[in-house]
Amino acid sequence: MIDFEWYRSFISIYKNGTVSKAAESRYLTQPAMSQHLSALESEVGEPLFLRTPRKMVPTDKGKELYTLVAPILERLENITLRIKAPSLTEIPKVRLGAAPEYMLYRLLEYGESMGFRIIAQLGTAEQLLGYLQEDKVDIIITSRKNDVPGFSYVKLEVETFVLVAPMNYESPADDIEEWLNLQPWLSYGLELPIIRRFWRQHFNKRPQWEPVHVIPDLRGILKGIESHMGMSLLPTYLIRESLSLGKTKVVFPDYTVENELYLAYRVKDKEHPNLQMVIEKLKSIIG
Numbered sequence: 001m002i003d004f005e006w007y008r009s010f011i012s013i014y015k016n017g018t019v020s021k022a023a024e025s026r027y028l029t030q031p032a033m034s035q036h037l038s039a040l041e042s043e044v045g046e047p048l049f050l051r052t053p054r055k056m057v058p059t060d061k062g063k064e065l066y067t068l069v070a071p072i073l074e075r076l077e078n079i080t081l082r083i084k085a086p087s088l089t090e091i092p093k094v095r096l097g098a099a100p101e102y103m104l105y106r107l108l109e110y111g112e113s114m115g116f117r118i119i120a121q122l123g124t125a126e127q128l129l130g131y132l133q134e135d136k137v138d139i140i141i142t143s144r145k146n147d148v149p150g151f152s153y154v155k156l157e158v159e160t161f162v163l164v165a166p167m168n169y170e171s172p173a174d175d176i177e178e179w180l181n182l183q184p185w186l187s188y189g190l191e192l193p194i195i196r197r198f199w200r201q202h203f204n205k206r207p208q209w210e211p212v213h214v215i216p217d218l219r220g221i222l223k224g225i226e227s228h229m230g231m232s233l234l235p236t237y238l239i240r241e242s243l244s245l246g247k248t249k250v251v252f253p254d255y256t257v258e259n260e261l262y263l264a265y266r267v268k269d270k271e272h273p274n275l276q277m278v279i280e281k282l283k284s285i286i287g
Contacts, residue, residue, distance in 0.1 A: 005036060006039055006040040006043075007040070008026065009022065009026065009033050009037060009040075010040055010062075010065070010069070011069065011070055012025055013056055014056075014062065014066050014070075017055045017056060018055060018056060019034055024149045026268075037049070044061065046059070046061045047059055048061060048062035049062055091116060091117050092116045092117070092278070093117035093118070093274070094116055094117070094118065094119070094274055095119040095121065095137040095139075096138070096140070096141070097131050097132065097137040097139070097140035098120070098121075098128070099122070099123070099124070099125075099141070099218075100122045100217065101218040101238055102141060103120060103122060104219075105219075105237055105238050106235075106238075106286070107141070107286070110285050110286070113285055114281060114282075114285065116281065121136060125142050125144045128141075129142070129144070129146055132265070132266065133148070138272070139263055139264065139278060139279070140263070140264050140265075141156060141261055141262070141263060142261070142262055143262070145262060145264075150268065151264055151267060152267050152270065153262040153263070153264050154262060154263045154264075154283070155260060155261075155262055155263075156261045156262055156263050156283060156286060157261050157286050158258050158261070159235045159237065159258070159259050159261060160235065160236050160256050160258055160259075161194055161198070161233040161234060161235055161256060161257045161259060162234065162236060162239070162250045162253065163232075163233060163250060163251045163253075163256075164222070164225055164231060164233070164239055164248050165225065165248065165249060165251045166225055166226070166231070166248060167246060167248065169183075169231065169249070169251060171251040176252055176255070177203050181209060183230065184212040184213075184229065184230035184231070186211060186213045186214075186221045186225065186229060186230045187211035187213070187215075188214075188215070188217075188218065188221065190210070190211070190214055194259060195211075195232070198233055198255075198257040201257055202255055202257075213230060218234060218238055219238070221234060222242060225248050226247040231251070235259070263279055263282060263283075265279075
């Protein structure tokens with residue numbers, strides 16, 4: 001009995017030209033993909049491809065089978081997408097992953113203007129990628145473009161990080177690097193992710209100190225600064241209220257660093273009815 005997955009693998013090999021690329025596009029191993037093809041060829045009774053060093057070349061029988069099967073598979077996949085999508089009378093929804101501070105202090109500012117419902121997943125960059133790989137979310141907002149096959153990235157915006165310190169800090173007019181080196185620092189991680197980039201950009205070197213406090217939540221870092229625990233780099237959207245209430249201040253406002261944010265999704269979901277709508281909406285209201 002022919003397995004439906006054999007046909008999907010056959011179509012993928014036909015479109016990609018090689019077993020390796022087809023396996024990558026379907027998140028399967030090459031042996032599994034080759035097994036599907038061999039099983040289908042046994043069932044058909046003829047080779048469907050000529051194996052060449054560079055490419056799988058379809059035989060006449062392979063071309064004939066593709067012509068018959070491809071439209072049927074496409075219709076079945078479209079039916080599945082329509083069933084998964086809400087009806088036209090409903091507000092579209094999306095499973096969206098983002099860092100907690102970005103979701104709360106940036107994204108949710110737009111409220112009803114977003115035009116879709118959010119099923120939120122919060123986490124670090126590594127956790128969000130894992131959610132996307134495990135199909136727990138449809139799309140994530142991330143600053144990392146990972147070299148993982150099967151994912152597509154769309155630039156969303158560039159956020160600006162500034163030097164934020166307690167109100168009682170008195171910064172000098174010169175010897176900025178020396179003064180910064182002497183301050184207690186709060187960091188998102190021991191590897192000093194955004195701080196390290198800031199140091200390279202402005203001082204052409206890596207920072208030679210360790211943070212006094214490591215708090216893997218930008219909201220926690222802001223609270224620490226307000227409590228006079230030290231200083232750090234924070235995105236401008238996060239500190240507006242703190243600045244207006246006089247709890248913190250920006251020092252050396254010309255010394256900033258930018259961080260690109262992307263919308264990431266699975267390539268196989270590109271034709272999902274709601275996905276491109278959400279991407280365009282987020283780009284229009286945020287980007």
